[in-house]
Amino acid sequence: xxxxxxxxxxxxxxxxxxxxxxxxxxxxxxxxxxxxxxxxxxxxxxxxxxxxxxxxxxxxxxxxxxxxxxxxxxxxxxxxxxxxxxxxxxxxxxxxxxxxxxxxxxxxxxxxxxxxxxxxxxxxxxxxxxxxxxxxxxxxxxxxxxxxxxxxxxxxxxxxxxxxxxxxxxxxxxxxxxxxxxxxxxxxxxxxxxxxxxxxxxxxxxxxxxxxxxxxxxxxxxxxxxxxxxxxxxxxxxxxxxxxxxxxxxxxxx
Amino acid sequence: xxxxxxxxxxxxxxxxxxxxxxxxxxxxxxxxxxxxxxxxxxxxxxxxxxxxxxxxxxxxxxxxxxxxxxxxxxxxxxxxxxxxxxxxxxxxxxxxxxxxxxxxxxxxxxxxxxxxxxxxxxxxxxxxxxxxxxxxxxxxxxxxxxxxxxxxxxxxxxxxxxxxxxxxxxxxxxxxxxxxxxxxxxxxxxxxxxxxxxxxxxxxxxxxxxxxxxxxxxxxxxxxxxxxxxxxxxxxxxxxxxxxxxxxxxxxxxxxxxxxxxxxxxxxxxxxxxxxxxxxxxxxxxxxxxxxxxxxxxxxxxxxxxxxxxxxxxxxxxxxxxxxxxxxxxxxxxxxxxxxxxxxxxxxxxxxxxxxxxxxxxxxxxxxxx
Numbered sequence: 172x173x174x175x176x177x178x179x180x181x182x183x184x185x186x187x188x189x190x191x192x193x194x195x196x197x198x199x200x201x202x203x204x205x206x207x208x209x210x211x212x213x214x215x216x217x218x219x220x221x222x223x224x225x226x227x228x229x230x231x232x233x234x235x236x237x238x239x240x241x242x243x244x245x246x247x248x249x250x251x252x253x254x255x256x257x258x259x260x261x262x263x264x265x266x267x268x269x270x271x272x273x274x275x276x277x278x279x280x281x282x283x284x285x286x287x288x289x290x291x292x293x294x295x296x297x298x299x300x301x302x303x304x305x306x307x308x309x310x311x312x313x314x315x316x317x318x319x320x321x322x323x324x325x326x327x328x329x330x331x332x333x334x335x336x337x338x339x340x341x342x343x344x345x346x347x348x349x350x351x352x353x354x355x356x357x358x359x360x361x362x363x364x365x366x367x368x369x370x371x372x373x374x375x376x377x378x379x380x381x382x383x384x385x386x387x388x389x390x391x392x393x394x395x396x397x398x399x400x401x402x403x404x405x406x407x408x409x410x411x412x413x414x415x416x417x418x419x420x421x422x423x424x425x
Numbered sequence: 426x427x428x429x430x431x432x433x434x435x436x437x438x439x440x441x442x443x444x445x446x447x448x449x450x451x452x453x454x455x456x457x458x459x460x461x462x463x464x465x466x467x468x469x470x471x472x473x474x475x476x477x478x479x480x481x482x483x484x485x486x487x488x489x490x491x492x493x494x495x496x497x498x499x500x501x502x503x504x505x506x507x508x509x510x511x512x513x514x515x516x517x518x519x520x521x522x523x524x525x526x527x528x529x530x531x532x533x534x535x536x537x538x539x540x541x542x543x544x545x546x547x548x549x550x551x552x553x554x555x556x557x558x559x560x561x562x563x564x565x566x567x568x569x570x571x572x573x574x575x576x577x578x579x580x581x582x583x584x585x586x587x588x589x590x591x592x593x594x595x596x597x598x599x600x601x602x603x604x605x606x607x608x609x610x611x612x613x614x615x616x617x618x619x620x621x622x623x624x625x626x627x628x629x630x631x632x633x634x635x636x637x638x639x640x641x642x643x644x645x646x647x648x649x650x651x652x653x654x655x656x657x658x659x660x661x662x663x664x665x666x667x668x669x670x671x672x673x674x675x676x677x678x679x680x681x682x683x684x685x686x687x688x689x690x691x692x693x694x695x696x697x698x699x700x701x702x703x704x705x706x707x708x709x710x711x712x713x714x715x716x717x718x719x720x721x722x723x724x725x726x727x728x729x730x731x732x733x734x735x736x737x738x739x740x741x742x743x744x745x746x747x748x749x750x751x752x753x754x755x756x757x758x759x760x761x762x763x764x765x766x767x768x769x770x771x772x773x774x775x776x777x778x779x780x781x782x783x784x785x786x787x788x789x790x791x792x793x794x795x
Contacts, residue, residue, distance in 0.1 A: 248679045260674045264615055264667065272587045273610070274677050277603045303583035306614075322677045 172200040172235060172250065172329040172361070174221065179230035181216055189385055190216040193230070196380050196390040200330050200361035203352055205372030205393075207365075207410065208382030214365050217382070218332055221363070222247055222254060253328035253360075257335040259319035261307040267318040268303045271325055278326035285325075292321040295347035295354075313339040320348065324355060331355070331362045337371050349375045373406040381413065388413055429502055433509025440510070441517025450510060450538055457503045458545040465492045465549075469558040485560045492553045500546045507542060511535050586613055597691065604668075604688035611664055623660050627653040628699060635707050646711060650704045654697045661696075665689055 175197045182189040191213040198204045208214050219225045220232060223239060223246030232239045234250050247254060262270045268289075275285045292298060296317045301310065310318065316339045323331050333352075337345055352362050352375050366372055372379065379396055381388040389396055396409060403409045432453070440450045469488045472480040480488060518531050552558065590613060594606035612620050631653035635646045669685055672678050 245679065254676055256676055260676060262671045262675050262678075264611060264671075266583060266614075268583050269587060269610055269614070270675075270677065272591075273603065273607050276591070276606060277600070277679065279599065300579055304579040319676075325677075 174198040175233045177231040181228040192385040194387045202377035203362045204378045205364050205376030206380045212382040213385045251329045253323035253331040255319040255323035255333045263308040295351040297344045334365045337368045369407040429506045433506045437510040437513025441514040454541040461499050600684035601687045604685045627656045653700050657696050
């Protein structure tokens with residue numbers, strides 16, 4: 172699966188500066204893409220466009236070379252895109268296992284595939300017996316996040332968008348999540364990981380997209396970014412040096 | 426201490442003075458130890474959920490020690506209660522003149538009660554020592570340790586619950602199956618006993634009221650059964666409102682409201698079948714009318730039942746959007762009353778009225794798109 176965005180701009184209302192301004196980038200199922208940027212730089216707007224929630228954008232957005240404006244129905248359902256939002260809304264009266272079973276039933280996932288998926292999620296995300304025992308309304312923020320990530324990957328999507336997946340997770344689960352994302356990439360499920368934790372992106376992403384005040388600062392492979400900044404050892408150092416320069420630009424008033 | 430002493434005095438006096446109340450002496454000790462079992466089970470097995478916050482910091486062996494201390498303390502309290510009760514019991518019983526059979530009976534009662542304490546105490550103590558109250562297999566704390574190899578009890582319960590719901594919904598095709606299974610899970614998880622109780626309640630009351638009020642009165646019998654159907658459907662309505670709202674907001678469900686609507690209609694239809702079967706039987710039994718008249722009235726009733734279903738299907742949608750009004754409800758009840766009192770064309774009258782009501786509500790019946 173290939174996502175392609177060309178000269179994409181979006182403004183929430185006429186007369187105010189755009190939330191995204193002339194963005195061009197590409198992603199695919201064979202790799203993990205990290206998306207980072209300052210608060211208000213347009214990350215959420217970009218996700219909402221990718222999910223088909225915002226449609227009146229300027230520019231071109233296509234999946235598998237098919238323009239999204241020509242697609243009828245839900246983009247997520249049509250192209251099997253899994254999504255884990257920053258603040259997940261779950262079926263509060265059911266347990267995570269019951270929701271997972273419902274999602275599997277909806278997608279008609281075979282039982283052996285479902286069982287092995289759940290076992291893998293439990294192992295990597297450090298999921299305890301609360302998965303079967305507690306209803307979603309009894310879960311902590313971290314537990315909800317784990318459920319959200321597991322559900323996004325359930326029913327075999329072609330691509331997954333993870334919005335702030337590390338938020339609320341303990342270090343053991345963060346390490347497990349990294350393993351999960353990479354293992355799924357190796358089985359053909361790519362991911363867009365949106366995070367402020369640059370260390371996480373650096374350790375699992377193949378390509379990086381950096382946004383600053385609605386504009387694209389960098390889009391390409393992580394190795395290319397590092398080769399452009401040989402004096403910086405980590406992605407965090409590169410990010411700080413890039414955004415240090417950009418801080419001279421006056422942020423747009425929304 | 427003082428409450429236990431007072432309780433012991435009351436129990437002893439009661440048992441001693443009134444021989445029929447002697448049985449009251451047998452209950453406090455098992456009740457006491459039942460509480461101990463529940464408490465120990467909770468803080469040894471689920472320390473995170475206990476009201477004693479400090480148990481979270483204790484290891485499993487320490488929690489076992491705490492359980493033994495707790496058991497000892499409770500046994501001492503229990504001894505105080507029992508001795509007080511037995512002393513008062515004996516003095517009350519023997520002060521009123523003792524005869525040979527009642528002495529042996531009182532002594533055996535006292536011996537039986539007194540023996541309960543050491544039996545319960547040592548059985549429980551042994552249970553704690555051998556690890557009968559083990560910790561959960563997978564502690565929800567991040568630094569958990571595995572203590573048991575097999576699948577946990579909760580995992581089995583959860584699997585059984587899902588298996589039951591899936592089996593009940595398996596005969597339909599997707600996406601109705603998904604909705605039906607989900608609604609059944611909602612019922613099993615949230616309101617199983619309440620739902621079954623209210624359903625049996627609706628069936629029983631429909632028959633009872635028909636017998637009490639509807640003697641030789643076809644319309645009254647029909648109305649009783651319609652009320653039963655309406656009750657069953659309305660009971661589902663509240664549940665469906667939650668299911669529908671979550672369906673629209675939950676990111677992981679990719680289903681529309683149409684499937685939910687169909688699942689609801691199927692479930693409500695299944696649930697009203699027993700009422701529809703009971704109705705003609707009760708009707709023919711009570712009215713002693715002609716078969717032709719009975720047939721027409723039964724047809725009227727089935728139309729009324731269908732109307733109830735149609736109405737409640739609409740009403741849960743209304744509940745999800747604007748909220749049902751008293752006027753709409755009153756109009757339907759009036760239509761039902763009029764329709765059932767006119768056996769020949771009453772059914773058609775009810776149906777037309779319901780369709781008219783539904784169309785006037787059309788604007789608020791539209792479901793929001795996901």
